[in-house]
Amino acid sequence: MTATFETPIETTVSLTIDGKIVEVPAGTSIHKACESAGIDTPTLCWAENLTPVSVCRVCVVEVEGQRALAPSCARAAEEDMVVETDSDRVRHSRKMVLEFLGSGVDLDQAPELQKWMEHYGSDTSRYDQYELPALKMGEAPKIQDNLYIRDYDRCVLCYKCVEACGDDAQHTYAIAVSGRGFDARISTEFDVTLPDSACVYCGNCIAVCPTGAIQFKTEYDLRGADNWRPDEQEVTRTVCSYCGVGCNLELHTQDDKIVKVTSPADHSVTSGMLCIKGRFGWQYVQPLDAPTRKH
Amino acid sequence: MADLYISDEMADDAEIAAVDAALGGRFVVVRESERFVRAGTSKRHDHRHLLLPALHALQNAKGWISPGGLNHVCETLQVPPAEAYGVATFYDLFRTDEPTQAGDVTHVCVDAACQIAGSGKRIAALRAQSINVHESPCLGQCERANASTGEVAEFVQGVGGPDRVEADERPYELFHQKGDESLRLLKRIGVVDPTSLASYRAHGGYDALTAAMAMGADAVCTAVADSGLSGRGGAAFPTGIKWRAVAAEQGRPKHVVANCDESEPGTFKDRVVMENDPFAVIEALTIAGFATGAENGWIYIRGEYPLATARLQNAINQALEAGLLGDDAAGSGHRFTIEIRRGAGAYICGEETALFASLEGFRGEPRSKPPFPTTHGLFQEPTAINNPETLLNVLDIVQIGADGYRSRGTDRSPGTKLLCLSGRVARPGVYEVEFGTTLGEVLELAGGLTGSGELRAVLMGGAAGSFVDGSYLDMPITLEHARERGTTLGSGVVMAFTDEIDMVDILVRISQFFRDESCGQCVPCRIGCVRQHETMVVLQQKGSLTPDRRQLVDDISQVMVDASICGFGHTATNAINSAIELGIVPGVPS
Numbered sequence: 061m062t063a064t065f066e067t068p069i070e071t072t073v074s075l076t077i078d079g080k081i082v083e084v085p086a087g088t089s090i091h092k093a094c095e096s097a098g099i100d101t102p103t104l105c106w107a108e109n110l111t112p113v114s115v116c117r118v119c120v121v122e123v124e125g126q127r128a129l130a131p132s133c134a135r136a137a138e139e140d141m142v143v144e145t146d147s148d149r150v151r152h153s154r155k156m157v158l159e160f161l162g163s164g165v166d167l168d169q170a171p172e173l174q175k176w177m178e179h180y181g182s183d184t185s186r187y188d189q190y191e192l193p194a195l196k197m198g199e200a201p202k203i204q205d206n207l208y209i210r211d212y213d214r215c216v217l218c219y220k221c222v223e224a225c226g227d228d229a230q231h232t233y234a235i236a237v238s239g240r241g242f243d244a245r246i247s248t249e250f251d252v253t254l255p256d257s258a259c260v261y262c263g264n265c266i267a268v269c270p271t272g273a274i275q276f277k278t279e280y281d282l283r284g285a286d287n288w289r290p291d292e293q294e295v296t297r298t299v300c301s302y303c304g305v306g307c308n309l310e311l312h313t314q315d316d317k318i319v320k321v322t323s324p325a326d327h328s329v330t331s332g333m334l335c336i337k338g339r340f341g342w343q344y345v346q347p348l349d350a351p352t353r354k355h
Numbered sequence: 356m357a358d359l360y361i362s363d364e365m366a367d368d369a370e371i372a373a374v375d376a377a378l379g380g381r382f383v384v385v386r387e388s389e390r391f392v393r394a395g396t397s398k399r400h401d402h403r404h405l406l407l408p409a410l411h412a413l414q415n416a417k418g419w420i421s422p423g424g425l426n427h428v429c430e431t432l433q434v435p436p437a438e439a440y441g442v443a444t445f446y447d448l449f450r451t452d453e454p455t456q457a458g459d460v461t462h463v464c465v466d467a468a469c470q471i472a473g474s475g476k477r478i479a480a481l482r483a484q485s486i487n488v489h490e491s492p493c494l495g496q497c498e499r500a501n502a503s504t505g506e507v508a509e510f511v512q513g514v515g516g517p518d519r520v521e522a523d524e525r526p527y528e529l530f531h532q533k534g535d536e537s538l539r540l541l542k543r544i545g546v547v548d549p550t551s552l553a554s555y556r557a558h559g560g561y562d563a564l565t566a567a568m569a570m571g572a573d574a575v576c577t578a579v580a581d582s583g584l585s586g587r588g589g590a591a592f593p594t595g596i597k598w599r600a601v602a603a604e605q606g607r608p609k610h611v612v613a614n615c616d617e618s619e620p621g622t623f624k625d626r627v628v629m630e631n632d633p634f635a636v637i638e639a640l641t642i643a644g645f646a647t648g649a650e651n652g653w654i655y656i657r658g659e660y661p662l663a664t665a666r667l668q669n670a671i672n673q674a675l676e677a678g679l680l681g682d683d684a685a686g687s688g689h690r691f692t693i694e695i696r697r698g699a700g701a702y703i704c705g706e707e708t709a710l711f712a713s714l715e716g717f718r719g720e721p722r723s724k725p726p727f728p729t730t731h732g733l734f735q736e737p738t739a740i741n742n743p744e745t746l747l748n749v750l751d752i753v754q755i756g757a758d759g760y761r762s763r764g765t766d767r768s769p770g771t772k773l774l775c776l777s778g779r780v781a782r783p784g785v786y787e788v789e790f791g792t793t794l795g796e797v798l799e800l801a802g803g804l805t806g807s808g809e810l811r812a813v814l815m816g817g818a819a820g821s822f823v824d825g826s827y828l829d830m831p832i833t834l835e836h837a838r839e840r841g842t843t844l845g846s847g848v849v850m851a852f853t854d855e856i857d858m859v860d861i862l863v864r865i866s867q868f869f870r871d872e873s874c875g876q877c878v879p880c881r882i883g884c885v886r887q888h889e890t891m892v893v894l895q896q897k898g899s900l901t902p903d904r905r906q907l908v909d910d911i912s913q914v915m916v917d918a919s920i921c922g923f924g925h926t927a928t929n930a931i932n933s934a935i936e937l938g939i940v941p942g943v944p945s
């Protein structure tokens with residue numbers, strides 16, 4: 061038979077996930093393979109538009125023949141692999157990872173994680189009994205300008221903001237992980253304020269943060285006033301009017317006011333990333349400090 | 356790197372001079388106000404591997420890394436300041452806040468061997484004299500810990516002057532096998548002049564390299580594989596397989612790395628070798644380079660080993676001068692050079708992928724494997740990384756052949772092993788024993804027990820290893836027997852505890868060690884280590900654990916073993932679990 065160049069050969073691998081045979085293109089992650097088999101997997105440090113760092117370990121699965129569990133977000137599916145996503149070991153690890161996080165980080169604004177904690181029976185009260193200083197940093201949120209705030213009591217150290225600010229999108233490197241072990245923190249050099257740092261206010265760190273540790277000042281203020289109502293918000297898709305690149309914007313409005321701006325993570329131009337103009341440059345529509353009315 | 360944002364803070368003359376000296380004047384700092392792009396982001400990593408030496412220079416110049424000093428380094432090496440700060444704050448030997456007490460800092464070890472020799476008292480005494488003390492994890496001088504004299508391990512971090520270990524100024528008297536005919540790895544210790552190439556040669560030095568070159572690279576790899584040599588850094592991976600894999604890689608350049616980070620609590624064998632027979636490490640690394648076809652040799656040595664560092668550097672200099680290193684190393688027609696890099700106080704940097712990250716100028720965070728170092732090692736290039744003890748074995752293998760080598764030891768653990776005897780033994784020190792010697796014989800070799808004379812437990816393999824009790828004294832020291840009986844040889848630690856010692860205090864300290872040393876990258880280990888430590892502190896305070904807390908010990912351990920990224924998290928609960936299983940922890944049922 062002669063090979064034809066017009067039809068590239070799509071290599072696939074077939075593996076067994078929870079007893080079901082699943083066929084996926086070679087190179088697909090186990091996580092994606094699970095998704096195609098209709099199995100929901102928790103993720104935290106993984107995102108479509110970022111390089112996997114595999115640090116949170118909430119997505120682990122059991123791969124037959126391997127001693128340790130594997131991070132499904134980064135491990136590629138292989139031919140004849142046998143994967144368990146709901147074994148005792150997997151459930152235990154997911155439960156404990158979430159429990160550890162919940163015991164030390166404020167996850168109030170991470171409903172997805174809370175759902176999974178409930179699913180796996182994570183019980184953070186097991187740690188309340190310690191008569192030792194609480195794990196939480198108890199740090200005041202960093203409010204250094206009127207564009208966005210950083211509240212590291214909510215930070216799970218997923219590295220997403222660092223990736224977005226650095227190699228994966230912005231190449232600005234304004235923030236990095238500092239310290240070591242439990243003292244590790246996301247920080248600028250010497251913890252200088254954002255206006256004193258390399259930050260260009262693209263807000264891409266906000267876009268990727270899964271826990272609300274970094275958020276629009278508008279959102280922060282509304283939450284503080286107990287007036288953040290995401291269910292009632294309208295999302296309008298439009299194109300940024302500043303330059304010819306054509307970034308798609310999603311304007312989130314509440315009570316006819318823009319409260320935050322995002323871009324779709326799967327958009328071919330932006331991959332969810334914007335610059336300061338698209339992200340924050342809407343003052344010509346509405347001044348930044350416009351008082352927001354509670355109705 | 357595209358335009359970096361660097362704040363207005365400037366380095367002072369002392370800082371600039373120190374950095375320039377450390378970087379060998381290789382750079383012209385470009386100061387431009389207008390935006391310019393050097394060569395895209397690919398240039399970003401060009402000089403980054405010089406970050407650690409530059410940070411050492413700043414720390415030494417002023418006793419801390421100031422914003423101005425860091426700016427100077429960032430501008431010179433084109434590293435973003437936030438990232439450089441992230442690197443500086445990763446290491447125990449670097450400070451990023453101005454110290455309240457200026458001058459040298461005395462690091463005093465608080466890990467087990469020193470803990471039971473009275474490091475608490477020593478620290479109090481030093482502080483009473485207003486000496487600036489930093490409590491340090493194991494300093495790799497555990498054999499110096501002596502309960503009767505109160506001596507414990509210390510290291511002085513210099514400011515404006517060199518780092519030093521005061522004990523190094525006295526002759527080394529803690530090697531007890533000097534001149535023993537049966538020694539292979541330690542035969543030159545105490546016999547050869549460690550500062551002289553001529554002396555090294557007079558004691559058989561460089562005969563192995565000559566033999567290796569006569570055999571050819573391929574035959575060396577075969578001999579190493581046939582000898583059954585396995586890694587002595589803890590994981591016992593077959594060295595022959597590793598070398599063959601790197602030799603087969605077509606990618607260039609290739610690297611061989613001597614992992615001299617030696618930070619596993621209780622381990623000091625590599626230090627004794629590097630200080631007393633440094634040319635042997637250089638010769639063995641040269642053979643590794645020859646066998647694998649690597650042109651770059653690296654020595655990554657922990658920052659607390661100033662004497663070993665100086666001796667190795669001197670050995671490299673003399674070898675270069677004699678043409679044993681360089682463009683045509685020892686007339687092999689093969690270019691091979693060796694560069695030394697100092698760590699800065701981070702146990703995790705002994706993990707091979709963390710070591711690469713650290714050497715490259717990034718935070719010492721382990722990387723996921725696969726890919727493995729043999730294909731994606733240092734700078735993502737093919738790399739063979741070995742412990743110095745592993746390398747030392749090769750000197751014998753190429754001279755006496757694989758069969759000759761196998762005449763000692765057991766079939767599955769051929770050869771000899773360096774053991775680090777410490778704790779309550781009469782003659783602590785490094786001992787070379789034939790595989791198959793029993794644990795009891797080893798303790799006798801070190802003069803038997805001191806303290807109460809009644810054995811409570813022996814810590815095998817370090818803090819990442821496990822405790823065994825008196826019922827293991829008949830266990831032959833081999834990889835297979837250790838595995839069979841659920842323990843490990845790890846890095847060769849044999850630390851004895853007698854029954855007057857409060858084991859809970861020891862476990863609290865071990866858990867504190869892991870809490871302090873976790874890189875913090877993955878959740879199971881970052882938070883698990885803290886929770887484990889808290890449990891041990893509660894045990895210490897209350898004298899027992901409630902059933903809930905007892906359950907938590909197992910739950911924490913399970914997730915760390917199953918879901919952590921690297922060997923640190925996988926082993927950080929071993930010692931505590933083994934102690935509980937042995938039933939030697941009062942208040943905790945096994």
Ligand SMILES: Cc1cc2nc3c(=O)[nH]c(=O)nc-3n(C[C@H](O)[C@H](O)[C@H](O)COP(=O)(O)O)c2cc1C
Nearest residue numbers: 586587588614616617618705706707741742745922
């Ligand atoms: C937390 C951790 C620390 C380690 N520290 C060291 C070390 O100080 N020295 C060393 O040789 N290997 C150390 N290792 C093992 C290395 O990762 C690697 O396996 C070893 O250097 C390979 O050399 P070998 O095959 O000659 O043993 C460490 C591993 C882990 C997980």
Ligand code: SF4
Nearest residue numbers: 225259260262263265
């Ligand atoms: S706003 Fe943009 S430049 Fe500023 S820290 Fe976030 S990602 Fe980096």
Ligand code: SF4
Nearest residue numbers: 215216218219221269
């Ligand atoms: S601030 Fe948000 S994105 Fe950044 S590491 Fe923390 S949780 Fe992740």
Ligand code: SF4
Nearest residue numbers: 874876877880921924
């Ligand atoms: S197991 Fe611990 S040391 Fe290893 S990567 Fe995870 S946090 Fe870092």
Ligand code: FES
Nearest residue numbers: 114116117119133
């Ligand atoms: S989502 Fe896979 S490790 Fe974080």
Ligand code: FES
Nearest residue numbers: 464469493494497
């Ligand atoms: S130097 Fe103190 S325990 Fe090793």
